[in-house]
Amino acid sequence: xxxxxxxxxxxxxxxxxxxxxxxxxxxxxxxxxxxxxxxxxxxxxxxxxxxxxxxxxxxxxxxxxxxxxxxxxxxxxxxxxxxxxxxxxxxxxxxxxxxxxxxxxxxxxxxxxxxxxxxxxxxxxxxxxxxxxxxxxxxxxxxxxxxxxxxxxxxxxxxxxxxxxxxxxxxxxxxxxxxxxxxxxxxxxxxxxxxxxxxxxxxxxxxxxxxxxxxxxxxxxxxxxxxxxxxxxxxxxxxxxxxxxxxxxxxxxxxxxxxxxxxxxxxxxxxxxxxxxxxxxxxxxxxxxxxxxxxxxxxxxxxxxxxxxxxxxxxxxxxxxxxxxxxxxxxxxxxxxxxxxxxxxxxxxxxxxxxxxxxxxxxxxxxxxxxxxxx
Amino acid sequence: xxxxxxxxxxxxxxxxxxxxxxxxxxxxxxxxxxxxxxxxxxxxxxxxxxxxxxxxxxxxxxxxxxxxxxxxxxxxxxxxxxxxxxxxxxxxxxxxxxxxxxxxxxxxxxxxxxxxxxxxxxxxxxxxxxxxxxxxxxxxxxxxxxxxxxxxxxxxxxxxxxxxxxxxxxxxxxxxxxxxxxxxxxxxxxxxxxxxxxxxxxxxxxxxxxxxxxxxxxxxxxxxxxxxxxxxxxxxxxxxxxxxxxxxxxxxxxxxxxxxxxxxxxxxxxxxxxxxxxxxxxxxxxxxxxxxxxxxxxxxxxxxxxxxxxxxxxxxxxxxxxxxxxxxxxxxxxxxxxxxxxxxxxxxxxxxxxxxxxxxxxxxxxxxxxxxxxxxxxxxxxxxxxxxxxxxxxxxxxxxxxxxxxxxxxxxxxxxxxxxxxxxxxxxxxxxxxxxxxxxxxxxxxxxxxxxxxxxxxxxxxxxxxxxxxxxxxxxxxxxxxxxxxxxxxxxxxxxxxxxxxxxxxxxxxxxxxxxxxxxxxxxxxxxxxxxxxxxxxxxxxxxxxxxxxxxxxxxxxxxxxxxxxxxxxxxxxxx
Numbered sequence: 001x002x003x004x005x006x007x008x009x010x011x012x013x014x015x016x017x018x019x020x021x022x023x024x025x026x027x028x029x030x031x032x033x034x035x036x037x038x039x040x041x042x043x044x045x046x047x048x049x050x051x052x053x054x055x056x057x058x059x060x061x062x063x064x065x066x067x068x069x070x071x072x073x074x075x076x077x078x079x080x081x082x083x084x085x086x087x088x089x090x091x092x093x094x095x096x097x098x099x100x101x102x103x104x105x106x107x108x109x110x111x112x113x114x115x116x117x118x119x120x121x122x123x124x125x126x127x128x129x130x131x132x133x134x135x136x137x138x139x140x141x142x143x144x145x146x147x148x149x150x151x152x153x154x155x156x157x158x159x160x161x162x163x164x165x166x167x168x169x170x171x172x173x174x175x176x177x178x179x180x181x182x183x184x185x186x187x188x189x190x191x192x193x194x195x196x197x198x199x200x201x202x203x204x205x206x207x208x209x210x211x212x213x214x215x216x217x218x219x220x221x222x223x224x225x226x227x228x229x230x231x232x233x234x235x236x237x238x239x240x241x242x243x244x245x246x247x248x249x250x251x252x253x254x255x256x257x258x259x260x261x262x263x264x265x266x267x268x269x270x271x272x273x274x275x276x277x278x279x280x281x282x283x284x285x286x287x288x289x290x291x292x293x294x295x296x297x298x299x300x301x302x303x304x305x306x307x308x309x310x311x312x313x314x315x316x317x318x319x320x321x322x323x324x325x326x327x328x329x330x331x332x333x334x335x336x337x338x339x340x341x342x343x344x345x346x347x348x349x350x351x352x353x354x355x356x357x358x359x360x361x362x363x364x365x366x367x368x369x370x371x372x373x374x375x
Numbered sequence: 376x377x378x379x380x381x382x383x384x385x386x387x388x389x390x391x392x393x394x395x396x397x398x399x400x401x402x403x404x405x406x407x408x409x410x411x412x413x414x415x416x417x418x419x420x421x422x423x424x425x426x427x428x429x430x431x432x433x434x435x436x437x438x439x440x441x442x443x444x445x446x447x448x449x450x451x452x453x454x455x456x457x458x459x460x461x462x463x464x465x466x467x468x469x470x471x472x473x474x475x476x477x478x479x480x481x482x483x484x485x486x487x488x489x490x491x492x493x494x495x496x497x498x499x500x501x502x503x504x505x506x507x508x509x510x511x512x513x514x515x516x517x518x519x520x521x522x523x524x525x526x527x528x529x530x531x532x533x534x535x536x537x538x539x540x541x542x543x544x545x546x547x548x549x550x551x552x553x554x555x556x557x558x559x560x561x562x563x564x565x566x567x568x569x570x571x572x573x574x575x576x577x578x579x580x581x582x583x584x585x586x587x588x589x590x591x592x593x594x595x596x597x598x599x600x601x602x603x604x605x606x607x608x609x610x611x612x613x614x615x616x617x618x619x620x621x622x623x624x625x626x627x628x629x630x631x632x633x634x635x636x637x638x639x640x641x642x643x644x645x646x647x648x649x650x651x652x653x654x655x656x657x658x659x660x661x662x663x664x665x666x667x668x669x670x671x672x673x674x675x676x677x678x679x680x681x682x683x684x685x686x687x688x689x690x691x692x693x694x695x696x697x698x699x700x701x702x703x704x705x706x707x708x709x710x711x712x713x714x715x716x717x718x719x720x721x722x723x724x725x726x727x728x729x730x731x732x733x734x735x736x737x738x739x740x741x742x743x744x745x746x747x748x749x750x751x752x753x754x755x756x757x758x759x760x761x762x763x764x765x766x767x768x769x770x771x772x773x774x775x776x777x778x779x780x781x782x783x784x785x786x787x788x789x790x791x792x793x794x795x796x797x798x799x800x801x802x803x804x805x806x807x808x809x810x811x812x813x814x815x816x817x818x819x820x821x822x823x824x825x826x827x828x829x830x831x832x833x834x835x836x837x838x839x840x841x842x843x844x845x846x847x848x849x850x851x852x853x854x855x856x857x858x859x860x861x862x863x864x865x866x867x868x869x870x871x872x873x874x875x876x877x878x879x880x881x882x883x884x885x886x887x888x889x890x891x892x893x894x895x896x897x898x899x900x901x902x903x904x905x906x907x908x909x910x911x912x913x914x915x916x917x918x919x920x921x922x923x924x925x926x927x928x929x930x931x932x933x934x935x936x937x938x939x940x941x942x943x944x945x946x947x948x949x950x951x
Contacts, residue, residue, distance in 0.1 A: 034570070134383035174394065180386045233427070236412045236420020249428040253571030273413040277406065284402060291391050303387060307394075318401050325408045 001296060006363045013289050013359060017352050020282055024337030024345075025054060030246050031266040032259035032340055046259060046340050052109065053342030057349030064353025069361065072354070073301055076127035079120035080148060086113030087155040094159075102159050103343075114156055114164040115343035119351055121152060121168055122175075122312055126304035129179040133300035139185060145172070157200060162207065163333035167315055169193065174311040175304060214329035227262070228326050230255040235268035235276070235325065242272030259340045261332060264324040279338070280321070287314040293358055302358045309355050313348075425566070430494055434563035434582070435522050438544060439589035441537055441551075441558070443598040444633075444810065449537050450551065450643070452523035455500040458509070461575035462490045464516035471514055478508045493573045499542065500524045516575065527643045533601050535656040536594060536635050536755065536808055539643035547646070548654060550592060550808060552756045557812055560589030593811035595631035600624055600898075603928045604634040608902075611921045612638035615907035617885075621658035621787050622925065627795035627890055627899040629824035630804030632753070659753060662761040662784035663884045663905060666870030666914065667721045667852070669780030671888075672793060673730050674718050674842060676741035679835040682732040685715045685842055689725045696724045699771050703727060706869075715842045719851040721867060723779045730778035738778065739766045744830040745793040746803050752825075753788055753806045761785045780870060781878075787886075791901045794888045797843065797864065798896035801829030801836050840864050844893055855919040856887060858927050860937020864896075865889025865922070867914035872906060882906045885917035891926055892938075898929055 001009075025047075032046035039045070090104050090113050103110035128145050149172050156165040177186055201207045209224045217225030217232075234250040237243075248269040251258040258266050268276045290310030294303045313336060320335040322328035334341050336348040412420070441450040458479075465471050472486045479498050489495035500522055501509075509517065525540045538549020546555035563586030568579030604622045612620055617638075624634040637657045641649035655661070677683055694708025705722050717725030730738050742748070748763035762784030764773065776782040788806055795804055805825040812820040831839075843864035847853040852867040868886035871878035885907050890899035902918040902925070911917050930937075 177394070178387060178390050180383065180390065232412060233420050233424050235409070236416050237424035238413055239417040239421065240414055249424065249568065252428075252576065254427060255571075268409070268413060273409060276409050276413065280402065280405065280409075284398075287398065288395070291395060295388050295391055300383075307391065311394075314398055318398070318405070321405050322401075325405060325412065327404060327408055 001362055003363075006359075009289065009292070009362075010356075010359055012285070013356070016282055016286050016289070020286070020337045021054070021349070023279070023282075025050065026245060027263055027267055027270075027338050028259060028340050030248070030270060031251050031263050034252050035259055038253065049109070049342065050340055050345065053345045054349075056342075057346040060346060060350035061353040061356075064350050065356040065360070067353070067357055069305060069354055069357040070299065070301060072123055072305070073127045073130075076120075076124045079116070080124045080152075083113060083117035083120045084151065084155070086111075087117060087152070087159075089113070091155065091158050102161055109342060112341070112343035114159065114161050115341075115347040117152055117156070118164060118167060118171070118312065119347050121148070122171055122308035123305065124148060125172065125175045126301055126308050129175060129304050130300035132179065133303075137179070137181065142176075160204070161332065162200075163319070163331045166319065166331060167333065170315045170319075171308065171311050174315070175308055178304065178307055210330040214326065217326065227256050228330070231262050231265040231324050232326060234258075234262075234265035238269040238272040238275070240273045242268070242270045242275055245270045261320065261330075261334060261339060262324055263338045263340070264321055264335050267338065279335075280317070283313060283317045283336075286310075287317075290314075290355060293355065293362065296362055297358060299361065302361055306355065306358050309351055312351060427571075429566035429568055431564055431566050431583070432520065434520075434565055434584075434586045435544060436560035436562050436586040437523060437588045438525065438540075438560065439558040439591045442591065442593045443533070443596050443601070444594060445598045446593075447598045448528055449533060449594070449596075450525060450527050453526045455522050455524045456506055456519045457499045457522040458497040458501055459494055459518045459520055460490070460497055461494055461516035461518060463493055463569075463573040464575050465490075466515060471516075474512050474514065475509070478505055478512070493569075494518075494567075494575075518575075525643075530644060531640050531642045532598075532605065533594075533596050533635070534640050534643045535637050535658070536596055536632070537643060538756075539641075539646040539654075548643075548757075549656070549755060550594065551643075553754050554592055554809060554812075558589045558592060560815070561587040563587070588815040590815065591813040592809055593813070595626075595633060595808050595810045596635070597633045599932050600929055601634040601636065603932070604636045604925055607921050607925045607928075608636050608638050610924075611902070611904060611917070615885075615904055615909055615911065615917050617904040617907040617917075619655075619657040619661070620902070620904040620907075621656075622900065622902050622921070623658050623787055623791050624898050624900050624925070624929065625791055625795060625806060627798035627804070627896050630792070630795070630806045630826065631810060631824065632806055632808045633898065635808070656755065656757060657905070658787040658903075659755055660757045660759055660786075661905075662759045662786050662789075663903070664783065664870040664873065665780040665785045665790055666868035666884065666886065667723075667726075667779055668790055668794075668866050668868030668886055668888050668914070669783065669785070670718055670721070670726050670778065671797060671839065671843065671866055672742055672745050672747075673726055673733070673738065673778040674714070675745070675797065675831050675835060675839050676733050676738060677714075677729045678838045679741075679831045680733060680737060683714050683729060685838055686713050688713060689717055689722075689728055691717070691722045691724045694724070696727075698727065698775050701772055701775060703775060715845050716850075718842045718866075719845040719848065721779075721846075721852045726779045727775050730774055735769055735774045736766065738774065739769070742777070742783075744803070745796060747783070747785055747789055747793065751786075751788050751792050751806050754809055758788070759784075759786050761789055780868060787901050787903050790886075790888055790903075791899055794866075794890065794901070795899045796828070796830060797836055797839055798890040798899050799826075800833055801831045802826040803828050803830055840893060843889070847889065852913070852915045853887060853889065853919050855915055856889060856923045856926070858891070858923055858930070858937070861891050861926075861930060861935075862893035862938075863889055863891040863926070864893050865919075867919060868903075869912060869914045883912040885912050885914040887914050887918035887922040889922060889926070891930070892935060897933055897935065898926070900926055900929075 028050045029047045033043040036043045036045040094103055102112050152168055153165050213224030217228040221229055234255055248266050250269050251266055255262055267279055287310045290306050294306035297303050316336055320333045323330050334344045438452045443449055468490050472483055476483045476486055536549050538546055538551035540546050540551050546552040564583040566581055566583055568576040570576055608620055608622050621637045625632050635658055639653045641653045688711050690711050691709040694705040696703045703724050705724050709722050712725055747761055750758040750760050810822050844862055845851050847856045847863040847865045853865045856865050866888055870884045872882040884905050886903040888901040890896040900922055902922045904917050907917045
């Protein structure tokens with residue numbers, strides 16, 4: 001990779017990241033003020049909290065950017081073990097929000113172990129597959145990651161956090177696929193989870209309702225279909241140009257969770273089709289950079305890690321937007337950088353730091369003179 | 376060598392490509408749906424959003440003012456305040472209900488019911504003292520919407536012409552009704568923002584459609600003449616206590632109504648306190664048998680067709696005539712009269728003989744030519760057509776009653792228009808009450824008088840006028856209408872009211888119709904009293920004196936001096 005190509009890639013990625021951060025913070029501000037007034041009396045309550053996490057995330061970003069990613073291999077298992085402890089801890093001790101224990105309090109700030117678990121799982125799988133890189137694999141080689149996956153999914157389901165459960169499953173499938181696993185085994189793997197999913201849906205009435213709400217929102221306009229109808233009204237009423245950032249009405253107690261899982265609907269209302277396509281374009285370029293980096297990197301761990309980061313963002317974005325525009329049933333996933341939520345923001349930014357560390361590796365491999373980093 | 380193709384890096388790159396393809400397929404679906412939602416279904420969702428984000432309200436438009444011909448305000452909108460409450464913005468509803476109940480005198484239970492709505496109407500057009508009292512209290516959620524109160528500064532004055540409006544400001548009678556679209560203007564619309572919890576959101580009010588002022592209307596009604604008429608009609612109503620009495624004054628050349636009044640009448644500021652009978656415009660809504668007034672049609676036809684000359688002798692059978700199996704009577708037995716005398720002394724027997732000279736077909740044609748059997752086209756609502764049997768329903772006996780106004784129903788306005796033919800040289804005019812419309816943008820629409828004809832020749836007019844002048848003489852039935860110094864053409868009418876299947880001997884319609892000055896008629900006036908009480912019932916004795924008083928005062932108003940006084944003092948002739 002030539003010096004010019006590399007700096008193009010580096011700065012392109014940096015611009016994408018900064019744009020996502022700034023726009024994300026603007027949308028958190030815009031979408032959370034009514035709920036801030038409603039819930040706390042302080043319009044900027046959520047924005048202030050998110051800002052604290054933003055600077056935390058920025059610190060982690062800087063740290064991981066300059067941290068040689070190869071050293072993460074050593075932390076792969078400890079991170080997974082830490083995640084297990086925290087997940088168990090949150091189930092036992094966590095705050096209950098809307099019937100789910102997802103947060104552990106650290107003073108005024110909450111932390112969601114599931115966000116750590118997702119990243120830890122990706123690092124763990126990247127480490128695991130990189131050790132087998134180029135070797136013929138048989139099914140029993142996967143015993144360890146399968147056990148980790150199943151346990152992690154069980155803990156996430158227990159919270160319950162169905163969205164993270166699905167995401168972790170998708171990351172596993174994605175990396176398994178990239179690791180060159182025979183397609184029959186992959187389909188068998190997916191197939192074996194379908195009965196489990198059916199049982200899970202059947203066990204929890206609210207999941208059943210979500211599916212009914214997804215299939216027939218207009219039959220329950222004030223019940224389970226309410227949120228999705230409001231979401232579509234937000235998007236549709238934004239038109240092509242939107243009503244302007246801050247001018248949206250749907251966040252005024254019309255669209256529930258407008259500053260969390262459904263922030264994309266507010267983006268659609270306030271910035272229109274231009275805004276929604278813009279957000280999607282930013283994430284698309286980010287995912288493509290991840291996949292590009294993973295192909296260019298010679299180091300197998302870097303390959304799996306970069307592609308894992310691509311999966312990490314890609315799956316979250318597709319699932320979140322899919323739910324908001326009503327082509328997937330609701331399951332509770334955030335839109336990275338745009339949805340309010342400190343843990344998601346911090347982990348997303350840390351993950352980007354790791355991505356930059358891998359990008360840096362591309363340069364050193366070619367032994368190109370060091371360019372002073374802007375960050 | 377096949378192994379070479381399956382190098383780990385190649386497999387990895389291939390699978391990355393497959394992932395990319397999957398990613399883009401999913402992305403394509405998402406983009407497709409977004410374009411569908413945000414570009415193609417935009418207006419659908421926009422209107423849905425507006426429906427839930429906004430409460431839409433109408434903004435009342437300022438209704439046009441109604442002026443008299445002389446520019447006096449007869450009906451005008453007064454800005455007022457109407458109180459609504461955003462109940463979702465009220466924290467302590469019980470306390471607020473109590474305070475409002477005390478100030479506006481609305482029972483608490485009614486207010487409690489209203490407070491169950493998000494944005495209820497509390498009270499319309501709130502008086503200033505209550506408005507101030509409410510403002511001084513620290514109440515939540517009050518919203519004062521502009522409204523307009525229709526005010527009729529002259530009260531009962533010309534109420535039958537002006538009409539009235541309902542609480543929503545829509546015209547329900549008179550010009551207020553017939554010109555409602557012009558007066559009303561266009562209501563505006565505005566939207567108030569609310570949150571998903573129904574709370575009012577200040578600062579987002581927006582006007583969708585601005586209200587448009589209505590046009591101002593100038594009537595043909597002359598305030599002075601209307602005042603004269605109402606004064607005199609009041610005296611008649613008091614003296615003879617008829618069920619109804621109506622007077623219309625019209626310019627015979629244009630059809631412009633200068634005054635129109637009825638008794639009983641009503642106050643348009645408070646229409647619901649009056650009965651339907653009080654609000655009825657007797658002058659145009661009710662038909663009655665005109666009696667001898669109708670002879671003007673018969674005599675005009677006969678003269679026009681040159682069947683007789685005014686001096687031709689007619690034998691009046693000394694008051695009783697057996698014709699076509701029926702007995703005809705005259706009020707006073709008369710022998711041989713000239714044609715002029717037949718009309719002046721109002722002999723029914725003589726008139727029927729004249730009509731028979733004309734024949735029923737021609738008579739019928741003249742009745743139609745004079746505008747009977749159809750509305751006059753007056754621009755007021757509720758005009759009756761009158762009753763005129765079509766020719767194929769005429770029996771041989773019909774011609775022995777219709778020529779003197781029995782068996783035929785007319786409205787005062789129809790009668791007046793027919794009389795105007797003899798005052799304007801033979802033309803049938805269209806009566807009208809609105810002469811000018813002034814639109815808010817300054818454009819002015821003047822209503823042009825319309826007339827058709829001539830339906831009779833100038834010679835006929837001249838001859839008949841001379842005959843009708845004889846009615847208003849010491850020898851005619853209209854003697855009480857005489858005014859010294861003015862030549863007047865007129866005709867009395869006294870008809871029995873048809874009730875319970877026969878003509879009553881005690882209930883009459885007493886009318887007088889006429890115009891003056893004969894040489895150049897300025898006004899044509901009709902006075903009709905339905906069922907006057909107290910013994911007198913002849914048109915010549917009940918209505919003619921009132922007619923005379925009105926005519927005399929109008930002449931004074933117009934500053935038309937009496938002529939050929941021969942040392943008489945104007946208005947010296949005064950008998951009850």
